[in-house]
Amino acid sequence: MRTIGILTSGGDAPGMNAAIRAAARAALALGWRVFGVQQGYAGLIANRMAALDARAVGGIIQHGGTVLGSARSAEFRTGAGRAQALRHLDERGINGLVVIGGNGSQTGAHALSQAGLAVVGVASTIDNDLVGTDTTIGADTAVNVTLEAIDRLRTTGSSHQRAFVVETMGRDVGHIALAAGIAGGAEVISVPELEVTPQEVADRLRAAYQRGKTHAIVVVAEGARHNAQALLAHFARHREAIGFELRLTTLGHMVRGGIPTAADRVLATRLGAEAVACLARGHTGVLVGAHGAALTTTPLADVAGRTKPVDVAWLQLARVLAQ
Ligand code: F6P
Numbered sequence: 001m002r003t004i005g006i007l008t009s010g011g012d013a014p015g016m017n018a019a020i021r022a023a024a025r026a027a028l029a030l031g032w033r034v035f036g037v038q039q040g041y042a043g044l045i046a047n048r049m050a051a052l053d054a055r056a057v058g059g060i061i062q063h064g065g066t067v068l069g070s071a072r073s074a075e076f077r078t079g080a081g082r083a084q085a086l087r088h089l090d091e092r093g094i095n096g097l098v099v100i101g102g103n104g105s106q107t108g109a110h111a112l113s114q115a116g117l118a119v120v121g122v123a124s125t126i127d128n129d130l131v132g133t134d135t136t137i138g139a140d141t142a143v144n145v146t147l148e149a150i151d152r153l154r155t156t157g158s159s160h161q162r163a164f165v166v167e168t169m170g171r172d173v174g175h176i177a178l179a180a181g182i183a184g185g186a187e188v189i190s191v192p193e194l195e196v197t198p199q200e201v202a203d204r205l206r207a208a209y210q211r212g213k214t215h216a217i218v219v220v221a222e223g224a225r226h227n228a229q230a231l232l233a234h235f236a237r238h239r240e241a242i243g244f245e246l247r248l249t250t251l252g253h254m255v256r257g258g259i260p261t262a263a264d265r266v267l268a269t270r271l272g273a274e275a276v277a278c279l280a281r282g283h284t285g286v287l288v289g290a291h292g293a294a295l296t297t298t299p300l301a302d303v304a305g306r307t308k309p310v311d312v313a314w315l316q317l318a319r320v321l322a323q
Pocket of ligand 1: 011102125126127169170171172222256
């Protein structure tokens with residue numbers, strides 16, 4: 001019989017609970033013992049873990065956040081912190097670990113794997129910036145929350161002939177902004193991978209105004225150098241350059257909370273169960289992700305410390321369609 005731990009780490013993501021449930025129940029079905037680690041790597045260091053049975057992960061699939069809690073642990077980045085974490089796992093006989101999280105979390109998973117622990121990562125971050133997967137748990141929900149905001153702002157924007165700058169999360173990349181911007185028919189999308197200057201935003205808004213549009217939406221990723229605040233400061237000095245009256249909405253952590261979409265629950269369920277299947281096969285030191293309909297694995301060494309940028313061709317398409 002094996003004993004494994006499951007943890008969620010870094011920024012929480014809607015769908016993490018579905019991944020916890022799937023990994024726990026897949027392991028229990030193999031006759032394994034399962035521990036849930038609280039508060040990610042910080043919980044490993046502090047020795048906060050509790051045994052999970054099938055009931056303990058019941059009734060959670062529909063909830064956002066993570067029932068295990070999450071954290072960003074500076075201590076885990078030190079050799080001493082990791083050594084303590086490994087000691088606590090060893091004391092409980094835990095010889096396998098499922099790490100559900102994004103970039104920083106999978107870098108931590110790689111370090112544990114290099115130290116000899118059987119680790120499998122599950123791709124989970126609203127940012128969708130992990131190398132080794134088309135999409136990550138939580139990204140679909142974050143896009144849909146952003147999209148709902150865009151749709152709502154467009155309604156009130158039309159009544160008042162206003163333009164809205166909507167800033168969404170995504171850390172250093174623009175996956176959420178791009179997908180929500182395309183789905184919401186945004187006039188301008190600005191992401192770190194392809195910035196739109198304030199002057200160009202003004203030109204495009206004025207052109208939209210002159211074409212008779214009743215509203216305009218500018219979606220900006222938080223990581224863009226000219227983020228929403230920068231754009232607003234610029235337009236405060238050049239109000240006449242736009243035509244529309246302008247308002248700003250920053251979505252912030254709103255996009256990370258809430259009910260996971262069906263797509264995120266299904267993805268999380270598949271990835272969580274597959275992580276356990278990998279542990280069972282002895283295929284460890286990998287990240288489980290999805291490419292098209294297939295589940296795939298990528299060595300954590302190829303994932304750690306890297307970021308997947310958006311496909312800028314999508315931006316060109318969005319621009320053509322924003323007529
Ligand atoms: O990585 C997820 C994310 O929500 C990013 O989009 C954002 O930049 C960051 O986390 C915010 O971090 P925190 O919750 O620690 O403020």
